[in-house]
Amino acid sequence: MxxxxxxxxxxxxxxxxxxxxxxxxxxxxxxxxxxxxxxxxxxxxxxxxxxxxxxxxxxxxxxxxxxxxxxxxxxxxxxxxxxxxxxxxxxxxxxxxxxxxxxxxxxxxxxxxxxxxxxxxxxxxxxxxxxxxxxxxxxxxxxHRDGAPDLYPEALRAEIDEVAERIYTEVNNGVYRAGFAGSQEAYEAAYGRLFTALDWLSERLSKQRYLVGDTITEADVRLFTTLARFDAVYHGHFKCNRNKLTELPVLWAYARDLFQTPGFGDTTDFVQIKQHYYVVHTDINPTKIVPLGPDRSNWLTPHDREELGGKPFGDGTPPGPPRDDERVPTEHGATNPAAPPRS
The missing domain is CATH 3.40.30.10 (Glutaredoxin)
Incomplete structure (x- = not known):
């Protein structure tokens, strides 16, 4: 961008x-x-x-x-x-x-x-x-396929837009504002806004399974892609380090719920994500060294979000398996990164 x-x-x-x-x-x-x-x-x-x-x-x-x-x-x-x-x-x-x-x-x-x-x-x-x-x-x-979800239902559009706008300014773009800040003052302001928003999202999602209504909407898609990158990139690389995602119980369970829903985790490539940020942003990481962690296998652990009700696709159905030519390699998904060779 x-x-x-x-x-x-x-x-x-x-x-x-x-x-x-x-x-x-x-x-x-x-x-x-x-x-x-x-x-x-x-x-x-x-x-x-x-x-x-x-x-x-x-x-x-x-x-x-x-x-x-x-x-x-x-x-x-x-x-x-x-x-x-x-x-x-x-x-x-x-x-x-x-x-x-x-x-x-x-x-x-x-x-x-x-x-x-x-x-x-x-x-x-x-x-x-x-x-x-x-x-x-x-x-x-x-x-759309038979059983496709309505990700932008007309009756909820005003609320989806309102929630999505706060997610964009404070979270999606907020991590970048922290990571690319050119002064200590600007960084601290961005950091504060980011975690204020994450606390607000934690409170909201402690009472409901999804951000708006009782099914997945556009708002959930927009939040997920930042959460999926949080511990692997934003926590360290962008200095968004008050907490890891795994230390925020509600958001971590919510993120795992989405990750385990067809369409989310099976389109997430952790290896490419880390390669992008750590190699391209040479002003932040001049050595271009890509970290091996964090452990990714915990993305597949139980989340228990079903207890809040709601259904991911409402009356619809999940998508089928990804096309063979569009699959994320297994070793790039929710698996442990390879251990470094001993010297």
Whole structure:
């Protein structure tokens, strides 16, 4: 994500995204159409991970293809280094920036994931990540799988928006404000806001299984991707170290509940997550050494959140197993990292 630190040392995220939308009526020139668009994402990125989760929960895998960038990138662009020859097999490009320049040859803003790309032209349609997932829920409904959840129910949208906005400013972006703070004062302010919000979320989730209503919604997806990265990255790398997630009983149980729900844990790649942050952020970690911990096997321990009621998919059903070509390697999931060799 493009960003900067202001003279007071506060981290500011550049949120001026390409706001074109893919809609049922095609009012921006891009109608909903199966097979037309490719979601370019990276498992390492929390903002892109949201789109991967929602696409899977809604069963849009056969309607919107998925291109995956590797976990690291240079100053220019995310790259397709996971693919043979380092080239995306559908878009035929080595760098995501190529799709941005197809849209605008003079594009000067951040080359970000997720991005929805029009396959025929090779041009980015939008990188507006909050809108992308909402539109997957509301504009692509004719193509949702049978039993797909309603992640943005109309009757709860105002509350979902309110909760999601606080999660974004204080938690999703809050960890970055702490991690990239340019002064002690700015860091301490960001740290305080983050843990105030986490305490508020703990209190809210102590009484209900999910953030809004009694089923999983967009708000839960947005919180999950930060919680999944908290102990592996944000606690140490971003100095968000009042508590580990595993030391916050309510949030830790809530996170495990979601992780063990199809669509969440099976799209989480802890190895790529750590590679991204510890290798790319050389201003914070100049050695690029990637830590081996923490232990990940505890993500599969019982959470007992069922006692609060609610059903993850309401009257719907969970998605089936991931596609073979989209599976997270077993050793990248909820398993213990390999022990370092003895010297």
């Amino acid at each position: 493009a960003s900067y630190v202001n003279p007071g040392g506060e981290y500011n995220r550049d949120s001026d995204y390409i706001s074109t939308r893919i809609t049922a009526d095609g009012r921006d020139g891009y109608p909903v159409e199966p097979g037309r668009y490719r979601l370019v994402a990276a498992r390492a990125c929390p903002w892109a991970n949201r789109a991967i989760i929602v696409r899977r929960l809604l069963g849009l895998e056969d309607v919107i293809s998925l291109g995956l960038c590797g976990p690291t990138h240079d100053e220019r662009s995310w790259t397709f280094d996971l693919d043979p020859g380092g080239v995306d097999p559908v878009l035929k490009i080595p760098r995501l920036q190529d799709a941005y320049f197809k849209r605008d040859p003079g594009y000067e803003k951040g080359i970000t994931v997720p991005a929805m790309v029009d396959v025929a032209t090779g041009a980015v349609v939008t990188n507006d990540f909050p809108r992308i997932t909402l539109d997957l829920s509301t504009e692509w409904t004719p193509y």
